[in-house]
Amino acid sequence: MNKVARMRNNRKVWSIICALLIISLFIPTPYYIFQPGSVEELESKVTVEGGEKNAAGNLYLTTVFSLKASNVYYLAYGYFAPHSDLRKVDEVRGDMTDEEYSKLLDHMMTLSQQYALVAGLRAAGDQVDVQTSGIFVRSVLDTSYAAGKIKIGDVITQVDGHPLQESADFLDYLADKNPGDVVKLVYVRNGKEYTADIQLIELDNGVNTAGVGIVPEDQFKVETERKVDINAADIGGPSAGLMFSLEIFNQMTEVDITKGYEIAGTGTIDLDGNVGQIGGIREKITAVNRKGIDIFFCPADIFPHDSNEKDVLDEVKKEGYDVKVVPVKTLQEAVDYLEKLPPKQ
Structure with a gap:
């Protein structure tokens, strides 16, 4: 191999190395x-x-x-x-998107x-007055029929027309339901109200046998003297x-x-x-x-x-x-x- 050919091969090698280095900048790690x-x-x-x-x-x-x-x-x-x-x-x-994770941290x-x-x-x-005002959705199970409808950060305010003040109200209402039953949820997202019909899934949490498949958290308002x-x-x-x-x-x-x-x-x-x-x-x-x-x-x-x-x-x-x-x-x-x-x- 003559000198010109070797130089060409060297340039090819360096070009490949540089390309790989540049590509590696855009390959994310978990x-x-x-x-x-x-x-x-x-x-x-x-x-x-x-x-x-x-x-x-x-x-x-x-x-x-x-x-x-x-x-x-x-x-x-x-x-x-x-x-x-x-x-x-x-x-x-977990399986949250960057947007969902950021919203959860802010909440x-x-x-x-x-x-x-x-x-x-x-x-x-x-003296401080604390009043619950709905259910904050902390996460949604992959197996839930609510996935794709209800999102992390939504606040559920009603189920089948019944107002919800706290998570306990929600669990009490679902206590007599069975997997496969459908409930209508009213929820607030970014200040706007929405509704969704959600089929209940089977749960194994020692509380209810059927549920929406979310992790709820009480949303509340605080009134203070100062x-x-x-x-x-x-x-x-x-x-x-x-x-x-x-x-x-x-x-x-x-x-x-x-x-x-x-x-x-x-x-x-x-x-x-x-x-x-x-x-x-x-x-x-x-x-x-x-x-x-x-x-x-x-x-x-x-x-x-x-x-x-x-x-x-x-x-x-x-x-x-x-x-x-x-x-x-x-x-x-x-x-x-x-x-x-x-x-x-």
Whole structure:
């Protein structure tokens, strides 16, 4: 082979390699990359009517940075980068589309803020009226005849002409139904009302033998004695509930519970102030350590499958982080802990 032929072959080889490299940029992988996110102070995000914003320390929410590994290069980065975790797409969002997953995260954050508002105000002694107003569709089973008609994010308000205020009403109505029966649902999507006839499927949930095949969640409205503004439009998910409620509580009380400490935390909150498990706890404690936080509240492990407390304590020990981790079961436990602390010197 002469020199000119070899050069041509080399150019062909390099052309093929370049083409493969370019093509690989557009081949998605079935993974998300999770890394430590931001640690954001809450006093500027939460405003309670008549409340005080003169805390000596700060309360912070914590986030996890997530990125879809859209090609093999991102995947390689996620594999080798420190404090990164790769998770399969179906582990993160199941069979939901990106749009459905985004809508669910937005709903979960909105719900988290409402729960935090109720829990925080009640803990400070305010009266709060909570009224259920329909059923939020959290997911739709693939085997359901509602798939393709009812979508995640829809709010069901009636079944066969019967108004629905909460999930219990829905389950009670379906209790006497059989698989194959058809019900007429009225639901709201993006502010517009729709109807759909849905054939019931057989269930094996220990409650009803027949159902629509959705995972319902109560939709509710909250009426309070004072206005509370929470500005967290760029944050999704429910894990900031505990810290939102602590910030609301602190602005309403005469005693500053921060006492000069930098206090971060994570955990869902419900209407009664119970703290629930969250995802990404290892990434969050890493972000907290980088920020130089004094105290980190995390959900306590209560049930056998809970792992937040074990995981965060393991990460602190493994990495040698200098953060005081405080597991709590309720908002009141977090308040009690802070009230007993001496002021920071």
